[in-house]
Amino acid sequence: xxxxxxxxxLGLGLAFLYIPMLILIIYSFNESRLVTxxxxxxxxxxxxxxxxEKLLEAVGKSLQIAFFSATGAVVLGTLAAFVLxxxxxxxxxxxxxxxxxxxxxxPEVITGLSLLLLFVAMAQAIGWPEQRxxxxxxxxxxxxxxxxVAVVVGSRLTEMDMSVEEAAQDLGxxxxxxxxxxxxxxxxxxLISGWLLAxxxxxxxxxxxxxxxxxxxxxxxxxxxxSVRLGVSPEINALAAIIIGIVSLLVFASWFYARRVERARxxxxxxxxxx
Amino acid sequence: MTLKHISTGPSEVLVExxxxxxxxxxxxxxxxxxxxxxxxxxxxxxxxSGCGKSTLLRMLAGFEKPSGGRILLNGQDIAHIPPYKxxxxxxxxxxxxxxxxxxxxNIAYGLKQDKLSKTEIDKTVTEMLKxxxxxxxxxxxxxxxxGGQRQRVALARSLAKHPKLLLLDEPMGALDKKLRGEMQLExxxxxxxxxxTCVMVTHDQEEAMTMADRIGVMNAxxxxxxxxxxxxxxxxxxxxxxDFIGEVNLFEGRILEEEPAYVxxxxxxxxxPIYIDHGISGPGGxxxxxxxxxxxxxxxxxxxxDEQYNWGKGIIDDLAYLxxxxxxxVKMSDGKFVQITQTNDKRRETPFELEQEIFLSxxxxxxxxxxx
Numbered sequence: 001x002x003x004x005x006x007x008x009x010l011g012l013g014l015a016f017l018y019i020p021m022l023i024l025i026i027y028s029f030n031e032s033r034l035v036t037x038x039x040x041x042x043x044x045x046x047x048x049x050x051x052x053e054k055l056l057e058a059v060g061k062s063l064q065i066a067f068f069s070a071t072g073a074v075v076l077g078t079l080a081a082f083v084l085x086x087x088x089x090x091x092x093x094x095x096x097x098x099x100x101x102x103x104x105x106x107p108e109v110i111t112g113l114s115l116l117l118l119f120v121a122m123a124q125a126i127g128w129p130e131q132r133x134x135x136x137x138x139x140x141x142x143x144x145x146x147x148x149v150a151v152v153v154g155s156r157l158t159e160m161d162m163s164v165e166e167a168a169q170d171l172g173x174x175x176x177x178x179x180x181x182x183x184x185x186x187x188x189x190x191l192i193s194g195w196l197l198a199x200x201x202x203x204x205x206x207x208x209x210x211x212x213x214x215x216x217x218x219x220x221x222x223x224x225x226x227s228v229r230l231g232v233s234p235e236i237n238a239l240a241a242i243i244i245g246i247v248s249l250l251v252f253a254s255w256f257y258a259r260r261v262e263r264a265r266x267x268x269x270x271x272x273x274x275x
Numbered sequence: 276m277t278l279k280h281i282s283t284g285p286s287e288v289l290v291e292x293x294x295x296x297x298x299x300x301x302x303x304x305x306x307x308x309x310x311x312x313x314x315x316x317x318x319x320x321x322x323x324s325g326c327g328k329s330t331l332l333r334m335l336a337g338f339e340k341p342s343g344g345r346i347l348l349n350g351q352d353i354a355h356i357p358p359y360k361x362x363x364x365x366x367x368x369x370x371x372x373x374x375x376x377x378x379x380x381n382i383a384y385g386l387k388q389d390k391l392s393k394t395e396i397d398k399t400v401t402e403m404l405k406x407x408x409x410x411x412x413x414x415x416x417x418x419x420x421x422g423g424q425r426q427r428v429a430l431a432r433s434l435a436k437h438p439k440l441l442l443l444d445e446p447m448g449a450l451d452k453k454l455r456g457e458m459q460l461e462x463x464x465x466x467x468x469x470x471x472t473c474v475m476v477t478h479d480q481e482e483a484m485t486m487a488d489r490i491g492v493m494n495a496x497x498x499x500x501x502x503x504x505x506x507x508x509x510x511x512x513x514x515x516x517x518d519f520i521g522e523v524n525l526f527e528g529r530i531l532e533e534e535p536a537y538v539x540x541x542x543x544x545x546x547x548p549i550y551i552d553h554g555i556s557g558p559g560g561x562x563x564x565x566x567x568x569x570x571x572x573x574x575x576x577x578x579x580x581d582e583q584y585n586w587g588k589g590i591i592d593d594l595a596y597l598x599x600x601x602x603x604x605v606k607m608s609d610g611k612f613v614q615i616t617q618t619n620d621k622r623r624e625t626p627f628e629l630e631q632e633i634f635l636s637x638x639x640x641x642x643x644x645x646x647x
Contacts, residue, residue: 166338167371169358171385171436181384185375265418 021244028237035232045238052235055223059239062203062220065134069141070198074191076142077149077198082179084150085157103147112211115140119212132214140212141205145198152197156190157183286313289472290335290440295344295354296496297330304330306496307344312440317466317473319487321480323519327496328476329444335474336365336442348439359388364438368445370429372417378404378428379413385436403431406465423454430462434469441466443475447482459485480520484508492516508569513647517567524573524613525645526566538644539584540566544609550584552639555646565645570616572641575603575633586636589613591629603627605635 028046032039049055080100084093103111119129119136129135164186168178184191206221213222224236292310296303305327312318320328333339335346337358346354353361364385372381382403386396404410407427417425426449433441446462447455463486466473477483483490484504491501492515500512511517514525528542528549535554542549549566580586589605592612596619603615613635627633 161369161371163367163369163371164373166336166358167365167367167432168373168384169338170336170363170365171432172359172388173384174359177388182373186373 024237025241025244028234028241030234030237033234035234035237045234046242049235049238049242054218055220055235055239058218058220058223061134061217065137065141065209065219066199066202068138069145069202070195072138072142073145073149073198074153074195077146077194078153078187078191080146081150081154081157082183085154086162100150101147103144104151106144108144108205108207111144112140112208115143115208116211132212133217136212136214137209137217137219140208141198141202144205144208145201148197148201149194152194153187153190156187160186286315288312289314289349290474291347292331293345293347295331295334295341295346297327297334297339297342303496305334305341308496308498310491310498310501312472312474315470315472316488317463317475317486319483319490320474320476320493321478321483321490321519322493323478326493328478328493331493332365332442332444332474332476335440336363337361362436362438363440363442364433364436365442365444366426366429366433366446368448370417370425370449372425372428372432374417377414377416378409378420381417381428382432382435385432389436399435403435406434406468407431422450423458426450426458430465434465434471437469438471441471441473443473445477446475446486447477447479455482456485462486484520492519494519510643511567511645514565514567514645515647517565517643517645522570522614522616523567524570526568527563528566529563530561537639540564540644542566544607544611545587546608547582547584547586549642550639551642551644555644562646567643567645568637568641570602570614571600571618573613573615573635573637575605575615575617575627575635577627577631577633579634580636582636585639585642586634587613588632588634591627591631591633594627594629605633 027035027038029041029043030038031042031044080096084097084100087093115136116132119132119139123129123131129139160183165178165182168182169175173181204221205219206225209219210222213219224239227233227236288311290312292308294307294309295305296307297305308331320331322328330339334341334354337353337356337360341354344354345352348362373384376384379400382400383396386399391399400413401410404413407430409424409427409431412420412424412428417428420428426446443462447458450458459482475483475486487504489501490504490507491498492507493499494515500507500516502510507516508520511520511523517523517525526540526542526545526549528540528545530538531541531548532539533555537553538551538555540549540551551566579588587607589607591603592606593604595602598619600616600618603617605613605615607613615635
């Protein structure tokens with residue numbers, strides 16, 4: 001093949017992105033306890049990972065928090081986006097829009113610290129939340145994920161043809177019915193991508209979680225981070241390799257699904273042109 | 276197919292608009308419109324963009340709340356009833372089909388809101404599909420249909436609930452030109468077959484004249500003239516309507532003589548005054564007026580006419596041979612242009628040439644005096 005500068009850059013870029021992950025996967029099969037020295041192939045870290053209850057518990061907690069935060073954020077974010085997209089020009093709409101998107105650019109340290117102060121003050125004033133833990137992490141994650149969901153869903157809502165909603169009203173459906181029968185199914189893909197984005201963000205978050213967590217609510221990033229400071233155990237590599245594997249599978253599955261839908265659509269269009 | 280649909284007998288008023296107006300943030304979109312829609316007619320609101328016709332239609336549908344005035348349906352004010360409780364249905368310009376539903380589900384949606392039984396819904400859907408010749412596409416999704424087919428589904432959906440008033444928003448707006456002509460006549464056929472009263476909005480005068488029994492010409496939020504397509508074309512009541520509907524030559528002049536049987540108007544850029552063989556209503560006296568003459572009602576000749584009135588002299592500045600007729604642009608002695616259409620009813624070369632000096636003339640009954 002002829003040498004091409006753009007091909008070279010593509011190769012370099014991909015290598016830059018994926019070689020670290022490849023190294024991580026390779027070293028998860030390392031015999032040695034030292035992460036940086038190769039001492040032969042072994043799957044023993046995978047076995048010991050299964051026995052590391054602290055780590056597995058953190059994985060479970062993180063998944064739980066991510067699931068509920070994403071769900072909460074989708075509900076709140078969709079409502080906020082709907083209000084901003086459909087009820088234009090009410091008093092304070094610009095302010096609401098600004099406040100909704102502020103968490104996107106707010107440094108996590110500030111978000112985390114302010115939420116911590118809020119929870120402490122609330123505990124003193126009204127006695128709730130009694131102590132910090134899963135609940136406070138969930139509240140914190142829902143808060144900052146809502147902003148991301150609102151942006152994703154909002155852009156879909158603004159590009160949606162409003163006359164479709166009007167047509168449903170015109171045919172006798174009340175606004176609430178229109179929202180559930182027409183709007184929701186049409187923006188469903190945006191809800192799904194918003195949910196996945198929120199899930200990832202929550203699973204990934206270390207800073208905010210560290211601020212608002214309490215005893216017995218250590219999330220996966222917190223465990224990984226603290227264990228790295230004490231010297232990385234290859235178990236972390238094994239865990240990371242599994243996560244990469246699952247994510248790759250999901251990405252591949254969604255790509256496969258999207259391709260099938262696209263092909264069916266093209267076939268329909270072709271059939272229509274011929275018939 | 277019936278080309279001309281004659282409205283049947285004396286009709287009763289179905290919907291009446293009383294001093295209806297709407298303003299957005301101080302900008303007036305619709306200005307005190309009084310209008311009556313008769314049972315069974317097709318009424319077209321015709322006007323340029325931003326004239327308020329769409330706002331008027333949206334107020335009828337219930338999507339906009341009037342700032343003032345009333346909308347009476349059989350004498351009852353419905354101006355503040357929400358769209359989902361009005362017995363009116365609309366076909367949107369973009370058709371607004373529900374993309375996640377099949378053709379069948381789209382048409383059934385309105386019927387389901389009325390909590391009809393499944394057999395009843397099925398029966399109506401089949402009936403509607405048959406009406407618009409779309410039986411074969413029952414289970415297709417809107418994305419699998421062509422533009423014309425989507426329009427048929429949209430029409431079926433808006434007719435399924437047997438609305439008292441059918442609203443059409445730029446019904447041909449999303450179709451290509453070739454389909455338009457066919458669909459205009461077919462749409463009229465279907466509407467007349469169902470017998471529904473219909474209000475449509477369009478900026479296309481040809482579409483309005485093809486489809487509507489009556490036309491209301493709108494400008495700047497007001498209705499300037501209401502009448503049959505023939506009335507609007509032959510007897511425009513103001514300069515705007517004359518100019519908006521078809522082509523027109525406007526001569527500005529002053530009334531010289533005004534009698535019950537005739538009017539003589541002096542026009543500075545014509546060789547002879549204009550003579551009109553009927554009286555006009557107006558304040559009387561010498562005053563500036565406009566005179567409209569349609570291009571096809573003008574004659575051209577190389578020799579000077581013998582008549583005392585109604586002719587002028589000019590030079591052919593431009594001509595276009597369009598097959599069935601030719602269009603001439605004639606430069607009058609004062610530099611203004613006049614347009615003339617001549618039917619090419621004889622097979623011969625264009626009888627006049629560029630730069631040729633010619634005389635224009637017309638009959639006394641071809642002119643319309645415009646005071647506004």
